[in-house]
Amino acid sequence: MKPTLDDLRVALHEQADLAAYPDVDALVAGAARRVALTRRRRLAALSAATAAVLVVGGLVATTGSTHRSALQPAEPRLGSFSVNAGGAGFPEYQQGMRRVTVLDAPMLARMKGSIRIPTTPGEQLVVKMTCTSPDVALTTEWLDQMIVNFTSPGGKGTGLCGIPGGGAGEVIGTATGATTTVTADVSLAPGSSPIVAAPKAAKIHAAIYESVPWQEYPFPPRPTGTNTPVWQKAPVAPDGTVTKGADTPVIIGPTSAADANKAVTMSLPYNPKRELLLEVRGPGRLMVLINGNNISDLIGGPTPVRDGYLTYWNYDALGNTFPLDPQFAALGGAAGPLTKPGAQVALVIIPQDFTGPDWRLTYQSPTG
């Protein structure tokens, strides 16, 4: 049984009730402090601009020459990139990718730098970013606003502070040679206006990763106790299907390592009230076809689809739902006329490289 919207509403109110009563004085004082900081920054900027105009005017008037380098407004708290040999906590290998380098930079530094890194032509480059401070916890405000724009010859992307561990990362392009120059441009998010200074020791850590071919990736060892299909809730035949009635979920999946990579072909009646739930808990690759169309890319996995396959790189459990609707596949996910209920739909699952019964596909009523 799944929770209802009423359950969700109750849960939200229960959770809100658990929140500590805020200190109203602190809220007002905090707002006042931020307003005052904004005003001081604006005044400082105005003063600097005015002073610069006066200096320029004076120099031009007295010497008739310009010394542009001396007249440029100073960048606040300039810093430089450095390579973090320790890796700043970013795993060496993660989700099909290898860590190439990690760059550190002070937060608040407005700067642009570049680094040439060894790459493999054709492999995807991804950046993950975190921000840390040794003294105090960084506020949401700063984590959300600090960004680094990365540019490589094959594309560009933006790293954000606010995703724990850097999340799945941001694709910044594809390597085109044995070395690739990546440019990193530190700035604040467009439209943001920070009104609280970041701690002085706060740092940005940006890890640049490169995708690794499946065959070359060092997969983690198989955890003990994962040789049985732990998700099994109903008897499952080797070919995968269980049907006890109209409301019974149809479960497709291997029961042992021996059949983990056997392709499954079946025909299911289309029911708009049912959905497919794909669950994976171990390294392997899966292709899903509906009426002959590969819909793997539409389903989406933890990393981009490679060679038409959803790819899973570790033993974290993940699940995705999607409709058993040929239009979904034929139209690439665009809206279209729905299939007539009851029409037979051909479903094919092609698994590869699984080392145990680590995947399952369930055709179920969302309330079931």
Added chain:
Amino acid sequence: MRDTPPAGFVDFVVARGSALHRTAVLLTHQEQSAEDVVQIALAKAWKSWDRIDGNHEAYVRQIMVNEFASAWRRRWRGEVPTADLPELPHADHGDGVSTRPVLMAALATLPPRQRAVVVLRFFHDYTEAATAEAMGTSVGTVKSQTFKALAALRVSADLRKDLPPDLTVSAPEGTLR
């Protein structure tokens, strides 16, 4: 810009600060971050306090939601690995088992904009149109974000039946766990 709060500002915070904080806690899942979000929104509202026409609370809440959601818009994927697949327990119908911890844990994994939609629609009971206005987006986007969020939370799909069927087709990329 003034040093002292505008007229009515402090009274407003005294009266509605707690409600704003509750919303912020649901968005951020952290007390400290929630206070930051509320303070940022109040500071921004301060500057235009006298020009706010009508509902000050809705105005501040709108700033909060957009502050929270805006910085995550360019996130590449929403997936967050979990130790186990979320098998939600039964709802609490007198059996003493609450769905709150599981639902809140699942809510925390949603992308911020989906989380904001859930909070506005099902905590504040905003209409789709009001939610769209608060988030500066279209009603269609609110519908699709709601669909994805509820699918991810595994809330009964029967309760999603008011959504147009094409949304089940046009929402393939979400992490529906």
